[in-house]
Amino acid sequence: MKNSWTKTKFIMLMSVLTMFLAGCGENHLSTLKPAGEVGRQQFNLMVISIVIMILVIVVVTVAFSIAVFKSRRSQLGEDFKPKQVAGNHTLEVIWTSIPIVLLIILAIPTVYFTFQQGDTTEMVNAKGEANEDVTIINVTAHQYWWEFEYEHEGVVTSQDLVVPTGEKVFFNLKGADVKHSFWIPAAGGKLDTNVDGVNSFFLVFDDDKAQDADRLFYGKCAELCGPSHALMDFKVNALEKDDYEQWLADMKQIEEPIQADAGDAKEGQDIFNNSCIGCHAVTPTGAGAVGPNLTNFGDRELVAGILEHNKENLVDWIKDPESIKPGNKMTGKYQLNDEEIEKVAEYLMTLKVDEGTGDKSKLRESKDEEGGDK
Amino acid sequence: MAQVKGKKAGFGAVLWDYLTTVDHKKIAIIYLVAGGFFFALGGIEAMLIRAQLAVPNNDFLSAGLFNEVITMHGTTMIFLAAMPLLFAFMNAVVPLQIGARDVAFPFLNSLGVWLFVFGGIFLNLSWFLGGAPDAGWTSYASLSIASPGHGIDFYAVGLQIAGAGTLISGINFVTTIITMRAPGMTYMRMPLFTWTTLVAAILIVFAFPPLTIGVFLLMFDRMFGSNFFIVEAGGNTIIWEHLFWIFGHPEVYVLILPAFGIFSEIFSTFSRKRLFGYSAMVFATVLIGFFGFMVWAHHMFTVGLGPTANAIFALATMAIAVPTGIKIFNWIATIWGGSIEFTTPMLYALAFIPSFVMGGVTGIMQAAAPADYQYHDSYFIVAHFHYVIVGGVVFALLAGLHFYWPIITGTMLSEKLGKIEMVIFFIGFHCTFLIQHWLGLWGMPRRVFTYLDGQGYNTANMISSIGAALMAIAVIILLINIIKTLVKNEKVGTDPWGDGRTLEWSLPIPTPYYNFANTPLIRGIDALALEKEEGDGTIPAAGPVEAIHMPNNSFIPFMISFGLFVAGFGALYFASGKPWAIDAVANLPEKPWALYVLIAGLAITFISMGVRSWKDDLGYYIPKEELEADLRELEARERGAK
Secondary structure, eight states: OHHHHHHHHHHHHHHHHHHHHHOOOOTTTOTTSOOSHHHHHHHHHHHHHHHHHHHHHHHHHHHHHHHHHHTBHHHHOTTOOOOOOOOOHHHHHHHHHHHHHHHHHHHHHHHHHHHHHTOOGGGBOTTSSBOTTSEEEEEEEETTEEEEEETTTOOEEESEEEEESSSEEEEEEEESSSOEEEEETTTEEEEEEOSSSOEEEEEEOOHHHHHHTTTEEEEEEOSOOSGGGGGOOEEEEEEOHHHHHHHHHHHHTOOSOOOOOSHHHHHHHHHHHHHTTTTOOSSSOOTTOSSOOOTTGGGOSEETTTEESSHHHHHHHHHOHHHHSTTOSOTTSOOOOHHHHHHHHHHHHTOOOOTTOSOTTHHHHHHHHHGGGO | OOOOSSSOOOHHHHHHHHHHOOOHHHHHHHHHHHHHHHHHHHHHHHHHHHHHHSSTTOOSSOHHHHHHHHHHHHHIIIIIIIHHHHHHHHHHHHHHHTTOSSOSOHHHHHHHHHHHHHHHHHHHHGGGTTOOOOSTTTTOHHHHHHOOSSHHHHHHHHHHHHHHHHHHHHHHHHHHHHHOOOTTOOGGGSOHHHHHHHHHHHHHHHHHHHHHHHHHHHHHHHHHOOOSSOGGGTOOSHHHHHHHHHHHHHHHHHHHHHHHHHHHHHHHHHHTSOOTTHHHHHHHHHHHHHHGGGOGGGGGTTSOOOHHHHHHHHHHHHHHHHHHHHHHHHHHHHHTTSOBOOOHHHHHHHHHHHHHHHHHHHHHHHHSHHHHHHHTTBHHHHHHHHHHIIIIIIHHHHHHHHHHHHHHHSSOOOHHHHHHHHHHHHHHHHHHHHHHHHHHHTTOBSSOSOOOTTSSOHHHHHHHHHHHHHHHHHHHHHHHHHHHHHHHOOOOOSSTTSOOOSGGGGSOSSOOTTSOSSOBOOOSSSHHHHHHHHSSSSOOBSSOOOOEEEOOOOSHHHHHHHHHHHHHHHHHHHTTTOTTSOHHHHTSOOOTTHHHHHHHHHHHHHHHHHHHHHSOOOOEEEOHHHHHHHHHHHHHHHHHHO
16 A cells, blocks of 8 residues: 555656646736746746755655655564664754755745845835836725726726836835735735735736736735625736827826716716716726726726626626625615616716827826826 | 442533543543534534635635635634644643653643633634624734624634633643653653643743734724724734734644654654654754744735845744754654554554645745745645645644544544545545645635636636545544444553553553552653563552542632633623724624623632632542552453453
């Protein structure tokens, strides 16, 4: 039995390796398909540690298997008297010092990357203000949705995060109600959104990796935050710098809510303005609102972060949010009949930002005018 | 304690005996039964979790209920199953291993077990009284403050009661092992299980106070309007995380060190070889216990403590691998060149080595802080700590159950069923948790009540759930084994495994209630093996037979614990509807009777303590004649057996 078990161990080990190399998960979601510098460094550190650890497992397994195999009483006989050995100093020194050496090999890159990835000094300029030369996004985690505010441009959006590729993207993270954790597995590790203060870090999205993932990475909440913790997903739209800035400019130019043309959508807008606007803004400003910003709702990838983006799902969501995201803060905040909900949904689906209409050159200057807003 | 020999006592008398007992051997049985019950409960919760996660978008459990189930699974398994079951073995074995007649404080021993029992019942009654706690077993402050209803209060008060019991037991074992060793049982002759118990008990003494403080602050915040963790009022939630993990990490070693001890005994016994590198093993045990207090922040790498703190704790964490490695290699060296008999306990012990090593190496991987930013709070972590706690602690509990069963009950579990159980459990365990490493790396966070289709998680989760079912089957086989063995009730004699090496195997089975008629004299390490080798196989006496002083049974520990149990309800409901409590509690309807329940409960406790303090209880003596008669009877029985 022991023998076959040893074989099983070996087969298991091989399958571990094979699976590690082959089964790397989805491009948009897996830590094993790193999409940028940060994720790649972490992945490399994983590989270093896995190699060392597999070495350890192999040594232990081999020594252990030999020990078991050689020492079976069924082979040695009932009368065999094992030699009583108290210990061996040389051996103790060997199996104390070799692990120390292995750990030092692992410790050096660990410390190096810990400091490198913890370095957010670029975020502030010499005057101690937010550095205009880097992309900074302020993330606020709510039960159970995400708000993203673009520091320099003053643009506010929610649920769908848009980032530029090929550069460091800095994030300021905080939690609005309870602690959450901001995690884009493909781009890099997570950082908690504490309620006590702001945490900062950066991630990098490579353009070719973004293309591999259809420019859409998955983000998740990684800290238990209530019943719908599992449903607190978000999407990361990684665009080339130009497209990213164009998107920002498109958003930026919306100073008045997008007007619905006529019919149901128009009626829906009136209902929305009576019942919903208290929590949901439809202009890309006003960070810290009670509910997600809906300026570009029509362009979103998903309804409520988890449902396919179509009107039926949106209607279901507005009718009974509790059945879709238990414990959410929207349930019971409004009184709408089915007909009204249909119209509001119709209106929300029309909230699309016209692509390419914004003026990129105005991105920063308007920020200066509004200066005091933030 | 006038034990009537040979006569069958009525059920009432047996029950009363157990409710009042101060005998470590009977307290061990209470720990075993209560811990076993909670283990089954935690196991059922685990099955519910895996059933819910077997397929995507499942609605078998609702989101809120799922969070209650995971919270109770973790809390129950750690506080109410693993630790009490280890206490069962410590109680059953340690006094016998060191040649003591009981623990240092038998009364406190009884108090400890009843506090644990009542704390556990209190916590689990939350299921029927408005909902269980739902903020995870770590109960992080921002979420636990926001959690509506009394669930978290049940967690806080229940853990406070059970935790007091654990702390008392910890103090008891430290004192016992330091002061009650038989002549000749020097520190460096103590069996490894005694050593690991000593170190674990010291860890309890230092680790539980931070938990007590943290839980008190949480109670005050939720029920009495303080602001320790309420950020708007100047509180700080990170402090909870520190307090919890300053307790929580040593707690891991409180669990694993006694497990190491049990395995050390088993390896040595069933290899017929003394432990290789005994002093290195002892040194490693102490070192692990010491390092255990310096690594708590590796649970908090993603909290944002900054690179300096993360780097320091990363290095400290890696350092723990060294003494752990020493232990693994010394175990291998112990079986190397031995004569291995594949009994059920030995199979568990052998399976433990590769399983635990796999859990250990993922621990080192997590010590690399930047990589841990990826692992943290993902299924990788779930896989890791189950590899360590199931592959280490639970394997040890099952191994220890089979190994020490004769000492505890006087019978022997079926080896055939035991081996079947072990194989199924082993396969089920790896099937459940191995695949979870990948789930984590593929981006699946832990503590999610469901996952969406199309993320590549489906197959892996199904495999994991099937494995969990296998483990459940193994536990059912164990239960059948236990019931069959108890019904058959075939008594075994001294040293039933035939290869016992340490003092506890030298005693007659069933062990007399005073343990040792003669105080034993210990002449070296592995006392019994030594006497088998060099003497006549019996432990020499340190002196002539003398009258033995014994403590009286007492119902007071039960009453003290019961009073706290009652007071717990009073305290908990007292806050309902009170304006000073947090919103989640202040919104509940007011309970005017709560104050009286609180007062009544505290009255029961304090009056019981008063009775204990002012009424002298000097114990009694077992007369020399009774001991001599017992010895003669034993001798006759052994001659008869030969």
